[in-house]
Structures are given as structure tokens and as C-alpha cells.
Amino acid sequence: MKKLSARRRHPLAALVVLLFALATTGGLYAAFAPAGNAQADSSQSLQIEQGKKLFAVGCSSCHALSGEGTKDGPTLVGVGSASVDFQVGTGRMPAQQPGAQIPAKKVIYTQDEINELAAYVASLGAGPSIPTSDQYAAGDVAKGGELFRTNCAQCHNFAGSGGALSEGKYAPSLDGVSAKHLYEAMLTGPQNMPSFPNSTLSTQNKQDIIAYVQHTTDPAKNPSFGGLTLGALGPVTEGLFGWIFALGALIGIAIWIAARTPKAKKS
Amino acid sequence: MTTHAEPTAVGDHDDHQVGHSEAGVDQAHLGEKAADWVDGRLGIYGLAKANLRKIFPDHWSFMLGEICLYSFIIIILTGVYLTLFFTPSMGEVVYHGSYTPLNGIRMSEAYKSTLDISFDVRGGLLIRQIHHWAAIVFVAAMLVHMMRVFFTGAFRKPREINWLFGFLLLFLGMFDGFMGYSLPDDLLSGTGIRFMEGAILSMPIVGTYIAMFLYGGQFPGNDIIPRFYTIHVLLIPGIMLGLLVAHLILVFYHKHTQFAGPGRTEKNVIGMPLMPVYMAKAGGFFFLVFGVIAMVSAIASVNPIWAYGPYRPDQVSTDAQPDWYMGFSEGLIRIMPGWEIRAFGHTLVLGVFIPLMIFGLVMIVIAAYPFLEGWITGDKREHHILDRPRNAPMRTAFGVAWIAEYGILLVAGGNDLFATHFNLSINTITWACRILFFVGPVIAFTITKRWCIGLQRRDRDKVLHGRETGTIKRLPHGEFIEVHEQLSPEALHTITAHEQFQPMELPAEVDENGVKRKVSLLTKTRARLSQSYFGEAAQIPKPTPEEHAEITSGHGHH
Numbered sequence: 066m067k068k069l070s071a072r073r074r075h076p077l078a079a080l081v082v083l084l085f086a087l088a089t090t091g092g093l094y095a096a097f098a099p100a101g102n103a104q105a106d107s108s109q110s111l112q113i114e115q116g117k118k119l120f121a122v123g124c125s126s127c128h129a130l131s132g133e134g135t136k137d138g139p140t141l142v143g144v145g146s147a148s149v150d151f152q153v154g155t156g157r158m159p160a161q162q163p164g165a166q167i168p169a170k171k172v173i174y175t176q177d178e179i180n181e182l183a184a185y186v187a188s189l190g191a192g193p194s195i196p197t198s199d200q201y202a203a204g205d206v207a208k209g210g211e212l213f214r215t216n217c218a219q220c221h222n223f224a225g226s227g228g229a230l231s232e233g234k235y236a237p238s239l240d241g242v243s244a245k246h247l248y249e250a251m252l253t254g255p256q257n258m259p260s261f262p263n264s265t266l267s268t269q270n271k272q273d274i275i276a277y278v279q280h281t282t283d284p285a286k287n288p289s290f291g292g293l294t295l296g297a298l299g300p301v302t303e304g305l306f307g308w309i310f311a312l313g314a315l316i317g318i319a320i321w322i323a324a325r326t327p328k329a330k331k332s
Numbered sequence: 333m334t335t336h337a338e339p340t341a342v343g344d345h346d347d348h349q350v351g352h353s354e355a356g357v358d359q360a361h362l363g364e365k366a367a368d369w370v371d372g373r374l375g376i377y378g379l380a381k382a383n384l385r386k387i388f389p390d391h392w393s394f395m396l397g398e399i400c401l402y403s404f405i406i407i408i409l410t411g412v413y414l415t416l417f418f419t420p421s422m423g424e425v426v427y428h429g430s431y432t433p434l435n436g437i438r439m440s441e442a443y444k445s446t447l448d449i450s451f452d453v454r455g456g457l458l459i460r461q462i463h464h465w466a467a468i469v470f471v472a473a474m475l476v477h478m479m480r481v482f483f484t485g486a487f488r489k490p491r492e493i494n495w496l497f498g499f500l501l502l503f504l505g506m507f508d509g510f511m512g513y514s515l516p517d518d519l520l521s522g523t524g525i526r527f528m529e530g531a532i533l534s535m536p537i538v539g540t541y542i543a544m545f546l547y548g549g550q551f552p553g554n555d556i557i558p559r560f561y562t563i564h565v566l567l568i569p570g571i572m573l574g575l576l577v578a579h580l581i582l583v584f585y586h587k588h589t590q591f592a593g594p595g596r597t598e599k600n601v602i603g604m605p606l607m608p609v610y611m612a613k614a615g616g617f618f619f620l621v622f623g624v625i626a627m628v629s630a631i632a633s634v635n636p637i638w639a640y641g642p643y644r645p646d647q648v649s650t651d652a653q654p655d656w657y658m659g660f661s662e663g664l665i666r667i668m669p670g671w672e673i674r675a676f677g678h679t680l681v682l683g684v685f686i687p688l689m690i691f692g693l694v695m696i697v698i699a700a701y702p703f704l705e706g707w708i709t710g711d712k713r714e715h716h717i718l719d720r721p722r723n724a725p726m727r728t729a730f731g732v733a734w735i736a737e738y739g740i741l742l743v744a745g746g747n748d749l750f751a752t753h754f755n756l757s758i759n760t761i762t763w764a765c766r767i768l769f770f771v772g773p774v775i776a777f778t779i780t781k782r783w784c785i786g787l788q789r790r791d792r793d794k795v796l797h798g799r800e801t802g803t804i805k806r807l808p809h810g811e812f813i814e815v816h817e818q819l820s821p822e823a824l825h826t827i828t829a830h831e832q833f834q835p836m837e838l839p840a841e842v843d844e845n846g847v848k849r850k851v852s853l854l855t856k857t858r859a860r861l862s863q864s865y866f867g868e869a870a871q872i873p874k875p876t877p878e879e880h881a882e883i884t885s886g887h888g889h890h
Contacts, residue, residue, distance in 0.1 A: 206432070206433045207432070207433055207435045207436050207437050208436075210433055210434065210641055214519060214649065215646060215647050218519075218647065218648065218649035219648050222649055222651050223520075223639055223640050223641065223651070224639050226651070228650030228748055229650070229747075229749070229751035229758045231757075231758060232758070232759055233751070233755075233756065233758075235751070235752050280433060281433075281639070290450065290457060290633070290638070291450075291457060291461055291634065292461075292629075292630060292631045292632045292633045293631060293632040293633060294633055294636070295632055297639065298651050299649075299651035299652065299653050300520075300635070300653050300655045301651065301653050301656070301659070301746040301749050302749070303468065303634050303635070303655070304656025304657075304659065306632055307465060307468035307628070307634075307656070308472050308656070310628060310632075311469045311624060311625060311628045312399070312469055312472045312476065314628075315399050315473070315621055315624055316392075316396070316399075316476070318617070318624065319392045319393075319396065319398075319617070320392040322392070322617055322620075323390060323391060323394075323395065326604060
């Protein structure tokens with residue numbers, strides 16, 4: 066005890082106490098928090114109520130208790146359920162840390178919980194709602210390709226491989242993104258992406274784009290006809306590959322051939 | 333090599349008789365007759381006698397030029413095949429072909445025929461990929477070949493003209509490549525052609541006219557693909573073939589350079605004869621080059637035009653970069669701030685025009701260097717013995733600085749991919765490249781120069797004190813020494829064979845009559861450059877035989 070009191074004015078004491086308090090509350094929370102197996106309920110109001118509870122725990126630290134937003138997170142009034150379904154359903158939300166862009170990661174909520182959160186956020190103000198499965202049914206690949214190259218390729222690249230934006234932001238790869246999430250992304254314009262409401266891209270257009278993306282990123286439907294795609298990133302990776310593997314091999318062979326000759330001797 | 337081929341004078345033979353040799357003659361006899369027949373018309377015996385035993389020195393780096401030659405041949409062979417199926421036309425068609433994801437899409441005939449080559453022509457995609465990969469290797473090999481020539485000083489008299497031929501081949505190769513990948517009229521190539529239009533338009537006064545003449549009107553027009561086609565398959569390859577032949581003739585005429593070594597002088601070439609050693613080696617190497625390029629083409633996709641889609645001026649994809657050899661121009665554009673001057677109703681787009689000028693500068697420096705160095709040294713003698721890069725620190729440092737600049741610009745040209753793949757901000761990369769554009773070459777120059785001088789010092793050490801053997805000896809009084817072993821006379825010769833120039837001195841300020849001498853600025857510059865090339869700071873005096881004798885006679889007490 067004497068040791069402890071002797072050090073209580075140490076410059077790092079406050080930090081130690083803070084860390085201790087954080088660890089304790091965190092540990093207690095982990096021990097006593099209810100398991101995330103909330104039962105789905107068809108009742109709208111019950112869903113909203115459940116969603117509110119989940120929101121208070123997982124989202125309110127940045128988006129504030131009733132979703133009006135803080136300096137760390139935008140207001141969610143009027144973003145609609147489609148936005149929640151996309152952000153939480155792709156693991157982007159809840160965010161791990163602030164940054165240029167919140168990356169997709171492991172999804173921590175079940176679809177039922179996501180629906181509850183979405184229902185709660187939708188109740189805050191009207192916005193685009195989660196599309197039904199017939200809305201994001203795949204359309205025409207060729208038409209979608211044309212639309213994709215006009216509207217999407219300048220950031221996401223011709224093959225949906227993704228690309229860089231300013232200041233560390235980026236357009237992510239579209240490989241493996243579900244049709245529903247593609248539709249929602251176009252509808253709501255998450256993070257740095259512009260939104261493409263139905264007045265810009267009709268539902269039919271969106272379906273065509275979904276068809277194109279799903280066709281292009283699926284190796285079963287769209288095998289790489291020429292061999293390794295080298296990331297489908299255009300000539301930069303091709304040049305790198307050519308220098309290292311083609312010219313590298315040829316220089317190696319040149320060295321090998323030159324080494325196969327007995328050294329010339331002065332006669 | 334036949335040993336019994338008797339020299340015959342032209343016209344000695346009745347060709348009727350030789351042309352219809354009777355059955356039952358043995359092979360050698362037949363071959364001899366055929367050779368005689370040809371000699372009677374082309375004089376091949378004389379040519380063979382003069383050239384078949386021509387000696388070439390042996391070093392792996394002397395084969396880099398061969399990679400260029402062979403990949404060029406591969407490009408021509410595969411290119412001929414592609415012309416059979418390619419339609420150089422910007423006429424619009426609606427696609428209904430094998431590649432269903434583009435069904436019903438409007439595109440140019442050029443793009444459609446490239447799709448057909450890729451999906452319907454037998455072996456078409458492989459040939460296309462061999463053509464493209466070979467082009468990538470061709471230009472890369474030319475650059476590496478030029479580096480070898482540069483760093484060993486092989487461009488010195490009498491080979492300056494051949495250096496220029498090589499430079500032109502590099503320059504033309506770059507542009508022929510650019511035009512080649514512009515032909516399919518896919519989204520990426522169209523973006524490149526648009527880029528070029530922008531660069532042309534940025535030229536004051538003449539820019540708009542050149543663009544209108546070249547494109548036959550407003551971009552994109554209907555002419556650019558057919559015109560590029562003619563230039564790509566006929567004009568530039570024709571010039572390149574001519575330059576290539578001239579390049580090789582000059583290699584024969586000048587004889588190949590060689591590294592210093594025992595018995596090697598400026599007057600001889602020590603190595604192996606063309607026939608049979610280099611015939612076999614070069615022939616075999618051709619097939620190896622073809623094999624490697626074909627293998628790479630079978631393994632890795634290049635320019636997947638079907639994935640890019642047809643070109644439309646209102647569409648663009650990210651990762652819109654040129655092939656690597658044009659990458660430094662992309663880098664110049666990407667790091668250049670978008671400056672503009674508007675005056676008198678005209679706009680001067682410095683943001684594009686300055687990069688265009690630097691693009692020219694980066695290339696011209698290559699062509700000009702031999703003449704610059706020749707002017708500094710004032711050396712009018714012929715050089716057939718190669719320099720070791722360390723013994724020409726300024727030249728080596730200059731070359732490395734150029735490579736550093738080139739590399740920085742390549743990184744700048746791919747800044748978006750560096751951003752996404754290393755989780756960096758593209759703005760940070762761009763700013764780093766802007767700073768490095770000015771600082772990088774200086775750092776590279778300084779490090780290389782010091783490195784070279786360090787190596788020269790090491791050479792001097794090795795000559796005077798021998799090679800470290802790694803054997804530790806304990807002397808009776810307890811001291812440990814490492815045993816040094818004197819170099820062999822051959823090795824001594826090799827590392828001391830280079831000559832060291834004396835830097836040029838400015839004449840005394842006043843002449844013998846006490847009159848102040850007028851020294852032109854040019855002379856002063858030359859003297860200053862000469863000092864930096866050959867002054868005390870640039871070369872470690874190589875040991876004289878006396879020094880060597882003195883120190884080696886000291887029985888190790890040094």
C-alpha cells in the first residue's frame with residue numbers, strides 16, 4: 066500500500082487508473098452483456114425497440130443516442146434502412162477506428178439484428194429502404210457493362226478491381242459483393258461513393274450493372290482467357306511482370322549461356 | 333565448316349550443269365555444288381571467309397542486344413499474323429460474336445476484329461499476347477542493353493553513331509509500341525490516344541494544327557486508327573529494320589568491344605569465332621528467347637481488351653496507364669501541378685506542356701551524352717576496351733541518376749496502384765514524387781559517385797596489399813594478422829588496365845607577355861566539368877608499378 070501511495074502522483078498514474086478502469090468495465094461488460102441472440106419478431110414496433118437497444122450499444126457512441134450524429138459520425142436521420150443494411154451488413158459499421166475510409170470487415174451482427182437496427186434507423190426519418198430480392202435480380206450483362214464503364218469504372222476499374230481516391234480513400238474491389246449490397250450501395254452512395262438514385266440509374270439499370278459485376282468477378286462465368294490476370298489492374302502490373310519474369314528469365318539465360326563457354330585463352 | 337571447298341572464281345561454272353546434278357551424288361558433293369552455284373551469283377565465299385571466323389568476345393552482358401534483336405523478330409513474325417485478321421477501321425458495327433458479355437454493343441471494326449482475333453481465330457489470343465509481351469520485353473531489353481553500353485563506356489569513339497542508332501531504335505520502339513496498343517480501339521487505348529491529343533494540343537501555336545492534321549479533324553474522328561495502323565505496321569517498323577541492319581553492320585565494322593584482360597588491347601579482339609561458336613549460341617538463344625516469351629504469353633494475360641470494353645469518349649476506367657515504356661510520361665503528367673496561363677485569348681496549358689518538354693529532355697539526354705563526354709574529355713582516340721563503371725565515377729553516377737529519375741517517374745505514373753496496394757494516400761505519394769523528382773537524382777548521383785570511388789580505393793588496396801585470404805595467423809609475440817595473398821599477374825593487369833585522364837587545366841590567366849588572356853565561358857565550363865570528371869575527387873590514382881614493387885618487396889611489413 067505504501068508503494069502505491071508513494072507513486073500516486075507519478076505522471077503516468079492517471080493513465081494507469083484509466084487503463085484499469087477501462088479494462089474493468091470492458092471485462093464486466095463482456096461477462097454480463099446479453100448474448101446476441103435476439104429473437105426475430107415480425108412485429109414492427111418490437112423490431113424498432115430491439116433495434117434501438119442494439120443501436121444504443123453499438124452505434125450511439127458516434128451517431129449519438131437517437132441517431133442525430135456527433136462530430137465522429139453523421140446523422141442517421143433520413144438515411145433509410147438500405148444504408149444500414151449495407152454498412153452493417155458488409156461489416157463497415159460499427160467502425161473500428163476513424164480514418165479516411167471505413168473498410169469492410171467481419172460482420173458482427175446477424176441479419177435479424179441488422180434488420181432491427183435498420184428498422185430503428187428507418188423510424189428516425191424516411192429514406193431508401195432495403196430492396197426486395199426481385200429488385201436486385203440480375204439483368205443484362207452487356208447492357209450492364211456499358212453502364213458500368215460509364216458510371217463505375219472510373220473509380221472501381223474496368224473489372225471491378227477497385228482503385229485509389231484522394232487522401233487515402235479508395236473505391237473497394239467489387240469481388241464477392243452480394244447483389245443486395247451492390248444495389249444498396251448504388252442506391253445510398255455509402256462513404257465516398259456518389260449515390261445513384263432511381264432518377265439517375267433506374268432499377269433496371271442497377272440490375273444490369275449487378276449482372277455485369279457478378280459476371281465479371283466470377284471466375285466460373287468469366288474465366289481469365291489470357292492466363293493470369295495479374296490483378297486485372299491494367300498495364301502497370303503487366304510491365305512489372307514483364308520486367309521481372311520475362312526479361313529476368315532472359316537475362317538469367319544469357320548469363321547461363323555465357324557461363325557455358327570455356328574462357329578464351331590467349332594462344 | 334567444310335574443309336574441302338575450293339575457292340572458285342565467279343563465272344567458272346556452267347550453271348546449267350550444276351543446276352541439274354545427276355542422282356546418286358553424295359550429299360557433301362551436292363552441297364558443294366549448291367554452294368558453288370550460290371557463290372557464282374552472290375560471292376558468298378568471300379563474305380564467309382571474311383566474316384565466319386569473325387571473333388566475338390564473351391560476356392553475358394554482350395547478349396542483351398541479342399534479346400532485343402530476337403524479340404524484334406518475334407514481334408514482326410507475330411505482327412504479320414495479326415495483320416491477316418485485323419481490320420483497321422473505325423466504322424461502327426454491332427457485336428454479335430463469341431464473347432457474349434459484349435453482345436449487342438456498338439463498337440468499331442478495329443475493336444471487333446481484335447475480339448475476333450482473341451476468341452475466334454485459331455491461336456489468335458496466344459499470338460496477340462506473344463506480340464504484346466515481346467513488345468514489353470523488346471523495349472525493356474533495349475533499355476538494359478543501352479545501360480550496359482553506357483556504363484561500360486562502349487559509346488565512345490568510334491561508336492557514337494551506333495549509339496545514336498540504338499537511341500533511335502529505343503525511341504521508335506516506344507512510339508511503335510504506343511501505336512500498337514492504341515490500335516484495338518478499346519477503352520484503355522482510346523484513353524491513351526486522347527492523352528496524346530491533349531499533349532499535342534498543349535503545344536503553343538502549332539498544337540491545334542498538328543492535332544487536326546493527325547486526327548483528320550476533331551477527336552476522335554474516323555482516321556486515327558487507320559493512320560496509326562499504317563505508321564505502326566509499315567512506316568516505323570521499316571525505319572527500325574533499316575536502323576537495325578545499320579546497327580549490326582556497324583557492330584561488325586567496328587568489331588565488338590571487350591573488357592580489359594591479359595592480352596587484350598585496343599587493336600585486337602579476344603574471344604570465339606562467329607562460326608561455329610556464336611552461330612550455335614545465338615541460334616540457340618533465339619529459340620530460348622522465343623520460348624520464354626511464348627511461355628510468359630501462355631501463362632499471363634496482357635492487354636485483355638475484352639475486359640476494357642470498346643472505346644467511347646464518355647467512358648473511362650481507373651488504372652488507365654500506358655505500357656511501362658510510356659509510364660514515365662504518365663508520371664510526369666501526374667506529378668505536374670495543373671498550371672495554366674491565360675493571355676490574349678489563348679491558353680497555355682503548362683500543366684501538360686512542361687511535362688511534354690521534360691519528356692523530350694529525358695530522352696534527348698540519352699542521345700546527347702556521348703557527345704557531351706567526348707567534349708569534356710577532348711579524347712579523339714578510338715576505344716575498344718570497356719571501362720569498368722567504377723573507373724568512370726561521374727559517368728556512372730550520371731547514369732544512375734538518370735535511372736533514379738526514370739524510376740521515380742514510373743512510380744509517379746502508377747501512384748494510384750501504390751496507394752491502394754500499400755495503403756497510402758495518393759496525395760502523399762504524389763508529393764513524395766514531386767520532391768524526389770528534384771532530390772532523388774542528386775542523392776543517387778552522390779551515393780553512386782562515392783561508391784565508385786570506394787571501389788577504386790578497394791582496387792588500389794588489392795593491388796598493393798593483395799587479397800584478404802581469411803586466414804588468420806598468430807605471430808610468436810601474440811599478434812594476430814590476416815594473411816594477404818598477392819593477386820595473380822592476370823588479375824593485377826585486369827584491375828589496373830584502365831587509363832586515368834588528367835583533368836583539363838585552364839591556361840594561365842596571363843600569357844608570357846603579361847597580357848590578360850581571354851578565356852571563354854565555354855572553355856571555363858569545360859575545364860570545370862573536366863575537373864569534376866577527372867580531378868582528385870573523382871579518381872583514386874591507380875598504383876604505379878614502382879609503388880607496387882616497393883610495397884611487395886617489403887615482405888609484408890606494411
